[in-house]
Amino acid sequence: MRRLAVQRGQALAEFVVVALALVPLFLLMPVLGKYQDIAHATEMASRYVAFEAINNNGGMSSFKAPARLEDEVRRRFYSNSDAPIKSGDTAGDFMANQNLFWRDPQGGALIRRFSDVTVSFGSVQGADHAAAFSAAADKQPFTTFGLLDVPKRLQLEAPGVYTANVSVLLANLSDLGGSYASTYQQFSAINLSVTRHTSVLVDSWTAAGPAQVSGRIDDKLLFPGHMLRPFKAPLAVAVNLVEMPACLPGTCPKSKLPQIGELTFWEDVVPGDRLQ
Numbered sequence: 684m685r686r687l688a689v690q691r692g693q694a695l696a697e698f699v700v701v702a703l704a705l706v707p708l709f710l711l712m713p714v715l716g717k718y719q720d721i722a723h724a725t726e727m728a729s730r731y732v733a734f735e736a737i738n739n740n741g742g743m744s745s746f747k748a749p750a751r752l753e754d755e756v757r758r759r760f761y762s763n764s765d766a767p768i769k770s771g772d773t774a775g776d777f778m779a780n781q782n783l784f785w786r787d788p789q790g791g792a793l794i795r796r797f798s799d800v801t802v803s804f805g806s807v808q809g810a811d812h813a814a815a816f817s818a819a820a821d822k823q824p825f826t827t828f829g830l831l832d833v834p835k836r837l838q839l840e841a842p843g844v845y846t847a848n849v850s851v852l853l854a855n856l857s858d859l860g861g862s863y864a865s866t867y868q869q870f871s872a873i874n875l876s877v878t879r880h881t882s883v884l885v886d887s888w889t890a891a892g893p894a895q896v897s898g899r900i901d902d903k904l905l906f907p908g909h910m911l912r913p914f915k916a917p918l919a920v921a922v923n924l925v926e927m928p929a930c931l932p933g934t935c936p937k938s939k940l941p942q943i944g945e946l947t948f949w950e951d952v953v954p955g956d957r958l959q
Contacts, residue, residue, distance in 0.1 A: 714856070714870070717785050717793060718877075725849050726879040728760040732802055732847035733881040736815070746812045749802055756849060757797040789857050799852040808848055816843040816885075845885040850878040897946045912944030 732752055747755075754773045758766055762774040763782060774780045774797045785793040794800065804815035856870040903909045918941045 711870075714787070718853070718875070721785060721793065721851060721853065722877050722879070724760045725851055725877050726881075728756045728800075728849040729847050729879040729881040731756060731760070732849060733845060733883045736812070736845045736847065736885050737883055749804075749811060753800065753802045756802060757800045761794060761797065761800050761851065787854070787856050791854065791857060793853050794851060795854045801850050803848040803850065805846050805848075812845075815845045815847060817846065817882075818843065843885070844882050846880055846882040848878060848880050850876060852876050901946060906946070908944050910944065915941060915943055915945070918943065 735747055735752065758772050758774040758780075759768060761782065762780050764784075766772070766774075766780070776796050778792075780797075781792050781794070787793055803809060804812055805817065807814055809815070853875045855872055855874065900906055901909060922941065
């Protein structure tokens with residue numbers, strides 16, 4: 684009986700010792716979860732910037748301005764979750780535009796200023812799109828056709844791998860004081876910054892439609908058949924004569940007329956009822 688009396692309260696003492704290590708961890712879990720959520724948003728923002736580069740179809744000059752990309756990223760990925768997606772919309776440094784989930788234990792915003800969210804390009808984190816491209820050998824297959832200069836004729840202005848970076852500087856946690864001070868002490872001067880990168884292979888030859896594709900290919904050196912176009916009209920007259928009396932002069936359907944020197948028969952035509 685005396686031995687049992689000595690051990691009474693041991694479990695409580697052990698729990699108190701373990702709690703000294705676990706309670707601070709439990710208190711930090713919400714903050715760590717918010718950091719993880721911001722990291723995920725940063726990853727999605729870097730994908731947005733990179734895929735915007737894929738969507739351009741007019742070469743380097745058609746890329747969105749870096750300042751515009753920063754405004755869009757700040758508003759669409761770091762602002763309030765119900766922010767509308769519209770052109771020219773920018774986020775302001777006030778509570779209505781902030782993500783209310785990203786707040787510290789005292790209620791302060793973890794992203795104090797939207798200017799702390801930045802967009803950069805390439806491994807050097809340059810300020811413009813030119814820095815986003817890494818060395819590539821896109822033109823190498825065409826080196827044997829130096830006289831044709833195929834890359835230039837096809838408007839391959841931005842070959843290579845394009846890398847977009849998005850970074851966000853997070854605010855340090857405030858000192859809560861009292862019994863919680865030691866829990867957040869290390870976070871009061873952490874100066875945490877989250878950066879994510881996305882790299883994509885940009886095909887600068889992407890065209891806006893069949894007309895732009897034809898305009899790029901319609902070159903006498905790339906498409907020698909181009910030189911046969913002057914013979915199209917005389918051959919059309921000959922076809923009309925051969926098809927008489929099934930076709931009156933000048934009324935043969937286009938399908939029967941020769942399309943020499945033309946690229947239109949390569950076009951993918953979508954029926955009108957499929958466009959709605």
